Amino acid sequence: MTVTAPHVEATVGAGDTPAPGRSPRRAGRLRARRGNSTRSPIGYVFISGYTVLMLAFGVFPALYALVLSVTTIDGSFAGFDNFVKVFEDYRFLPAVGHVAVYLVIWLVSLLVLVVLLALVVHAIRIRWLSNASRFIFYIPGALAGASSVLLWLFVLDPSVSPVGWLLQAMGFETFVQTINPANLPVVFTIIAFWTGAGGWIVIMYGALNNIPVEVMEAAKIDGANAVQTAVRIQLPMMRKWISYMGIMSLAAGTQLFVEPQLLSQASNAVVANDYSLNQLAYLYAFQQNDFNGSAAISIILLVIALGLSAFFVARGGLFEKD
Numbered sequence: 001m002t003v004t005a006p007h008v009e010a011t012v013g014a015g016d017t018p019a020p021g022r023s024p025r026r027a028g029r030l031r032a033r034r035g036n037s038t039r040s041p042i043g044y045v046f047i048s049g050y051t052v053l054m055l056a057f058g059v060f061p062a063l064y065a066l067v068l069s070v071t072t073i074d075g076s077f078a079g080f081d082n083f084v085k086v087f088e089d090y091r092f093l094p095a096v097g098h099v100a101v102y103l104v105i106w107l108v109s110l111l112v113l114v115v116l117l118a119l120v121v122h123a124i125r126i127r128w129l130s131n132a133s134r135f136i137f138y139i140p141g142a143l144a145g146a147s148s149v150l151l152w153l154f155v156l157d158p159s160v161s162p163v164g165w166l167l168q169a170m171g172f173e174t175f176v177q178t179i180n181p182a183n184l185p186v187v188f189t190i191i192a193f194w195t196g197a198g199g200w201i202v203i204m205y206g207a208l209n210n211i212p213v214e215v216m217e218a219a220k221i222d223g224a225n226a227v228q229t230a231v232r233i234q235l236p237m238m239r240k241w242i243s244y245m246g247i248m249s250l251a252a253g254t255q256l257f258v259e260p261q262l263l264s265q266a267s268n269a270v271v272a273n274d275y276s277l278n279q280l281a282y283l284y285a286f287q288q289n290d291f292n293g294s295a296a297i298s299i300i301l302l303v304i305a306l307g308l309s310a311f312f313v314a315r316g317g318l319f320e321k322d
Contacts, residue, residue, distance in 0.1 A: 062302060068295035082296040086284075091274045092297075099276055102185040103253045106192055110249055111242060114197050118204035119230050134205060137198035148195045149262045156187065176270050179263055184271065188259050196252070200245050207241040208234060243316020247309045254305045257282070277301055 072078045086092055117137070124130040140148070154160055157175040158167040172178045179187060211234060219229045235242075257278035263271040264279075274280045277297055285294035313319065 065295040065298045065302075068292050069299045071292060073290075073292060078292070082292045083300070086293055086296045086300070089280075091280055092277075095274060095277045095280050098185070099254060099256055102188050102256060103250065105185050106189045106253050107246060107249060109189055109193060110197060110200070111246060113193070114200045114204060114245065115235070115238070115242060117197075118201050118208060119234065121201065122205055122208040123226065134202055137201045139198065140194050141196060141199045149191060149259050152191050152194075153262070153266050176267060179267055179271055181271065181275075184260070184263075184275070188256065191259055192253070196249070200249075203245070204238065204241060207238050211237050239316055240318050240320075243312045243318045246312045246316070247318075250308050250312065251305055254301050 069082050070078055070080070072081075121130055121133045121137075124133065153175075155163065156167075156178045158164040158172055158178065159175070161167060167178060215233060215237075216229070219233055224232070255278055256276040260271055260275040260279060261273070261282075264273045264275070274283055277300070281294040281297040281301075284290045284297065
């Protein structure tokens with residue numbers, strides 16, 4: 001005993017308690033092995049590709065846009081002149097309003113419906129039915145954004161749509177009536193949900209599978225029903241995943257461009273070509289030849305997205321350790 005005690009203290013460390021049934025020496029070796037694995041250089045190899053792409057297509061373009069936004073076309077310093085010019089543009093505030101309304105509808109519907117559908121699919125105990133449900137939800141995500149919108153051009157036309165009877169029952173007799181500007185936030189939300197929700201349902205399903213079985217069994221033993229289990233156990237333990245979904249969907253939602261741009265072309269400008277902020281930035285760059293003003297709009301979008309993402313991170317505890 002007098003020989004092994006100092007060895008145990010040196011190996012395990014003061015205050016460490018070996019797991020039941022495991023010798024102190026073995027516990028110390030396992031802890032040392034885990035510590036060494038965290039310092040393995042292979043982790044840097046795995047993240048190197050992403051880091052290079054992030055710098056090349058994320059950080060450097062953002063810095064370049066920042067430089068453009070505070071300079072003139074001849075490269076001289078302009079301060080906030082480009083931002084003032086953008087704010088005074090009569091098209092800017094309507095575009096902000098359009099994107100804001102769309103984001104509210106899109107994020108609320110996504111967070112509620114995706115989590116609800118994930119809980120429903122996870123509750124299905126028939127394996128083939130659960131697998132088929134996830135596959136069906138995921139299929140629309142295989143379509144690229146532009147292809148998806150082109151498909152919806154036919155779905156939204158009551159004269160050729162497979163759900164034309166439903167559109168007509170809602171009072172829409174023509175394609176122009178369906179894509180009336182007042183309807184566009186809901187239309188864009190439906191398109192975005194149909195395209196992207198399936199992937200998030202699969203991710204939330206995986207998050208539900210990570211909840212320990214012991215916790216779920218304890219809830220059943222305590223008499224909790226499905227609703228109580230979802231509200232008091234599953235949703236709190238999915239908080240980080242829901243926050244992550246909110247951040248990524250917010251980033252995508254602020255970049256609204258393909259949907260209004262294609263609808264504008266298909267409807268002969270019934271949908272304005274400056275409906276969203278990204279469209280307005282496109283007009284500044286390629287119609288007005290004002291890349292500095294376009295960069296100012298992009299920086300405004302970046303600041304708004306970062307601010308809202310910080311809110312999701314803070315409320316969702318995304319980087320908190322369990």
